[in-house]
Amino acid sequence: MSVAPLRDFVLAFGRLLDAKPDEAGILAQGGTLLRRLVAGDDWLPEAFAQPDPERYRQFLLHADSTERFSVVSFVWGPGQATPVHDHTVWGLIGMLRGAEYSQAYVERDGLLLADGAPRRLEPGDVEAVSPRVGDVHRVHNAFDDRTSISIHVYGANIGAVRRHTYPTGGGRKPFVSGYSNTLLPNLWDRSEELRRP
Numbered sequence: 001m002s003v004a005p006l007r008d009f010v011l012a013f014g015r016l017l018d019a020k021p022d023e024a025g026i027l028a029q030g031g032t033l034l035r036r037l038v039a040g041d042d043w044l045p046e047a048f049a050q051p052d053p054e055r056y057r058q059f060l061l062h063a064d065s066t067e068r069f070s071v072v073s074f075v076w077g078p079g080q081a082t083p084v085h086d087h088t089v090w091g092l093i094g095m096l097r098g099a100e101y102s103q104a105y106v107e108r109d110g111l112l113l114a115d116g117a118p119r120r121l122e123p124g125d126v127e128a129v130s131p132r133v134g135d136v137h138r139v140h141n142a143f144d145d146r147t148s149i150s151i152h153v154y155g156a157n158i159g160a161v162r163r164h165t166y167p168t169g170g171g172r173k174p175f176v177s178g179y180s181n182t183l184l185p186n187l188w189d190r191s192e193e194l195r196r197p
Contacts, residue, residue, distance in 0.1 A: 001045065013069060067156055080140065081138065100121050159177050
């Protein structure tokens with residue numbers, strides 16, 4: 001297994017942000033880059049693909065040195081789900097393995113309401129979120145008998161962003177997600193590539 005596709009994605013995404021596109025450009029061009037990454041399923045190290053029996057896991061794969069973006073793997077055990085939550089920054093979700101449902105929500109007259117039918121994401125699908133295009137949703141594993149994994153890219157160090165959940169009874173509850181891991185994949189060791197003839 002080679003993490004080269006993830007490294008290539010990180011480098012390309014950094015170059016995209018260096019060009020200073022507007023949010024629409026980031027979501028469109030970044031979505032194309034993420035679609036390319038999740039088109040293959042041979043690069044995610046096993047350590048960042050392990051479910052927890054109790055709750056979904058968010059593994060940090062990369063954080064830009066100036067926190068312009070972060071890349072995480074979300075690992076969903078059978079039947080696991082998030083609460084309704086927001087992001088407060090732009091984000092891209094790419095489905096790598098399995099499938100998940102994403103239910104968008106919108107606030108109307110002080111009430112949080114489901115916005116349309118849930119969207120099912122299959123491997124290779126990419127969805128965007130942001131305060132501009134729709135930022136509140138609930139996500140759950142489409143399967144009750146297996147793990148699903150999605151790759152997320154956010155316009156910040158998402159584990160350190162103050163965000164909100166939206167309890168059933170109304171209102172907003174602040175939270176900071178953090179990460180499930182303390183070590184990162186080594187994207188920068190190219191020695192094996194360079195040793196090949």
